[in-house]
Amino acid sequence: xxxxxxxxxxxxxxxxxxxxxxxxxxxxxxxxxxxxxxxxxxxxxxxxxxxxxxxxxxxxxxxxxxxxxxxxxxxxxxxxxxxxxxxxxxxxxxxxxxxxxxxxxxxxxxxxxxxxxxxxxxxxxxxxxxxxxxxxxxxxxxxxxxxxxxxxxxxxxxxxxxxxxxxxxxxxxxxxxxxxxxxxxxxxxxxxxxxxxxxxxxxxxxxxxxxxxxxxxxxxxxxxxxxxxxxxxxxxxxxxxxxxxxxxxxxxxxxxxxxxxxxxxxxxxxxxxxxxxxxxxxxxxxxxxxxxxxxxxxxxxxxxxxxxxxxxxxxxxxxxxxxxxxxxxxxxxxxx
Amino acid sequence: xxxxxxxxxxxxxxxxxxxxxxxxxxxxxxxxxxxxxxxxxxxxxxxxxxxxxxxxxxxxxxxxxxxxxxxxxxxxxxxxxxxxxxxxxxxxxxxxxxxxxxxxxxxxxxxxxxxxxxxxxxxxxxxxxxxxxxxxxxxxxxxxxxxxxxxxxxxxxxxxxxxxxxxxxxxxxxxxxxxxxxxxxxxxxxxxxxxxxxxxxxxxxxxxxxxxxxxxxxxxxxxxxxxxxxxxxxxxxxxxxxxxxxxxxxxxxxxxxxxxxxxxxxxxxxxxxxxxxxxxxxxxxxxxxxxxxxxxxxxxxxxxxxxxxxxxxxxxxxxxxxxxxxxxxxxxxxxx
Numbered sequence: 001x002x003x004x005x006x007x008x009x010x011x012x013x014x015x016x017x018x019x020x021x022x023x024x025x026x027x028x029x030x031x032x033x034x035x036x037x038x039x040x041x042x043x044x045x046x047x048x049x050x051x052x053x054x055x056x057x058x059x060x061x062x063x064x065x066x067x068x069x070x071x072x073x074x075x076x077x078x079x080x081x082x083x084x085x086x087x088x089x090x091x092x093x094x095x096x097x098x099x100x101x102x103x104x105x106x107x108x109x110x111x112x113x114x115x116x117x118x119x120x121x122x123x124x125x126x127x128x129x130x131x132x133x134x135x136x137x138x139x140x141x142x143x144x145x146x147x148x149x150x151x152x153x154x155x156x157x158x159x160x161x162x163x164x165x166x167x168x169x170x171x172x173x174x175x176x177x178x179x180x181x182x183x184x185x186x187x188x189x190x191x192x193x194x195x196x197x198x199x200x201x202x203x204x205x206x207x208x209x210x211x212x213x214x215x216x217x218x219x220x221x222x223x224x225x226x227x228x229x230x231x232x233x234x235x236x237x238x239x240x241x242x243x244x245x246x247x248x249x250x251x252x253x254x255x256x257x258x259x260x261x262x263x264x265x266x267x268x269x270x271x272x273x274x275x276x277x278x279x280x281x282x283x284x285x286x287x288x289x290x291x292x293x294x295x296x297x298x299x300x301x302x303x304x305x306x307x308x309x310x311x312x313x314x315x316x317x318x319x320x321x322x323x324x325x326x327x328x329x330x331x332x333x334x335x336x
Numbered sequence: 337x338x339x340x341x342x343x344x345x346x347x348x349x350x351x352x353x354x355x356x357x358x359x360x361x362x363x364x365x366x367x368x369x370x371x372x373x374x375x376x377x378x379x380x381x382x383x384x385x386x387x388x389x390x391x392x393x394x395x396x397x398x399x400x401x402x403x404x405x406x407x408x409x410x411x412x413x414x415x416x417x418x419x420x421x422x423x424x425x426x427x428x429x430x431x432x433x434x435x436x437x438x439x440x441x442x443x444x445x446x447x448x449x450x451x452x453x454x455x456x457x458x459x460x461x462x463x464x465x466x467x468x469x470x471x472x473x474x475x476x477x478x479x480x481x482x483x484x485x486x487x488x489x490x491x492x493x494x495x496x497x498x499x500x501x502x503x504x505x506x507x508x509x510x511x512x513x514x515x516x517x518x519x520x521x522x523x524x525x526x527x528x529x530x531x532x533x534x535x536x537x538x539x540x541x542x543x544x545x546x547x548x549x550x551x552x553x554x555x556x557x558x559x560x561x562x563x564x565x566x567x568x569x570x571x572x573x574x575x576x577x578x579x580x581x582x583x584x585x586x587x588x589x590x591x592x593x594x595x596x597x598x599x600x601x602x603x604x605x606x607x608x609x610x611x612x613x614x615x616x617x618x619x620x621x622x623x624x625x626x627x628x629x630x631x632x633x634x635x636x637x638x639x640x641x642x643x644x645x646x647x648x649x650x651x652x653x654x655x656x657x658x659x660x661x662x663x664x665x666x667x668x669x670x671x672x
Contacts, residue, residue, distance in 0.1 A: 301634075
């Protein structure tokens with residue numbers, strides 16, 4: 001059973017998950033051909049028996065059988081389902097059982113497809129699959145927090161090449177989400193406005209604007225922690241990703257595709273992390289939190305400085321990243 | 337001029353340092369021979385002109401001229417000296433000039449030497465050089481916080497191979513140090529004892545004890561964020577590294593060497609980060625903070641989960657890491 005341990009000094013939580021060693025990786029094999037991929041990749045069609053049974057699937061539409069998207073439990077889970085969330089302390093040292101869900105969302109049968117290259121309709125299906133799992137876990141009521149994230153490329157932490165996202169459901173609200181919620185709440189109490197709505201208003205025609213449509217805006221955030229970091233924000237205020245409408249997900253797909261394709265062009269298919277940030281399940285934060293997607297290419301290593309200070313060093317001004325991405329998209333300068 | 341930007345939501349600080357792109361790296365050249373190293377490495381003897389002039393140096397003892405340790409300003413600084421720390425806000429968006437010092441401590445003339453392979457006397461000199469710079473910056477009084485850290489190996493963020501550490505002096509106390517200080521203060525107020533002293537007492541004969549001598553204890557911390565993370569704690573309570581005595585630094589050298597050599601043996605010369613954690617310069621934290629060294633091998637990538645949650649996933653129980661390190665050191669089990 002994984003275990004959550006609390007640092008007695010900082011209050012940081014650490015997930016101790018011994019099972020995660022020994023995970024397979026296919027990145028070490030250089031230049032595998034497509035046939036090998038299908039044979040060895042646990043996410044390719046025909047190899048369904050290599051993963052645990054699916055918890056959710058989108059069948060292929062029209063003719064024949066098969067799947068377009070599969071969601072399966074992670075074979076090397078960081079957290080595991082459990083009957084109850086138990087805690088036990090030994091004076092200085094607090095522990096919690098690491099109860100939770102850890103799932104893998106296999107985005108497409110095509111081994112080499114990415115969210116930048118898939119057709120918009122297929123990306124929309126991925127977003128719908130994300131939301132189906134979010135909604136099901138909210139309804140189940142066992143957990144406090146759901147996170148969907150994607151590690152693309154080995155430098156971003158992916159151990160398998162075939163396009164996939166991950167879902168983690170946790171019994172506690174993790175530190176960073178808590179910090180964001182606290183910041184958003186403080187702004188709301190002072191201003192009576194959502195801070196994300198304020199940022200959307202401020203950035204809509206500014207130097208950090210990247211692209212957008214009627215429903216979404218993409219910006220390079222003012223305090224970008226990583227070079228080329230971008231945020232995709234829904235213009236409509238909603239705290240949780242589960243609250244996004246069908247029309248919004250349809251509208252998000254082309255914006256997500258364009259953004260990722262532009263980063264691919266600017267940086268030559270960079271590794272990246274993508275996270276869907278949403279308010280906790282049991283939290284009255286509907287007024288002040290605002291769900292969104294964050295994407296950060298992994299171009300430099302987090303090193304001693306970042307670890308020691310908790311601060312980030314970024315060498316790319318977000319204003320310049322936004323300008324270059326607009327150029328790639330052939331968009332007019334903001335305000336013109 | 338680098339710039340410190342505050343995230344309007346989380347309060348996180350980001351150091352925006354455009355100059356850091358274009359840093360040289362010598363890790364891409366495979367199997368360079370020793371001659372090439374000396375010719376191209378800016379930290380090798382004879383190439384002193386390739387770095388800015390030194391701010392501190394330890395000359396070779398005895399015969400001849402030359403240096404044993406050099407401290408030079410970082411050519412690609414994350415922060416830069418400035419006359420004054422200036423701030424400016426634009427509503428949502430707060431900035432500070434990134435005023436500070438960023439120095440490189442070249443640990444030895446030998447290109448390939450490491451803190452695990454150098455003789456104890458040379459390691460002691462490195463620790464003394466660290467402390468000289470700490471003390472000089474404290475005395476100068478311009479900055480609030482000094483951090484010494486070491487990125488060893490490219491996966492740990494090092495861009496040059498020749499053994500070196502880094503020093504950063506900052507105008508603000510960074511978030512992680514603030515969090516540690518707050519945690520330590522809360523414990524002190526509740527218990528009237530230093531939490532690090534409590535941890536030393538608790539772990540001295542326990543399953544997470546690694547090694548030690550009269551002045552230092554090495555442990556695998558209870559909530560290790562990284563596999564094989566170890567802490568070196570002075571038994572004597574002192575808040576700041578600058579307060580360590582000469583005798584303590586002499587006593588630390590062999591403990592540091594043994595610890596790093598054991599990690600090298602256990603993990604096959606792993607990349608790692610080392611940080612010297614000390615109380616801020618202007619802070620009345622003498623009673624509740626306790627300076628120490630943290631070392632974390634870089635075996636897995638920080639990925640989407642860690643970034644999104646601020647929590648860590650660790651697959652190696654610290655009890656097991658401690659046991660294996662004790663075995664390598666041929667130490668008896670704790671309590672025996």
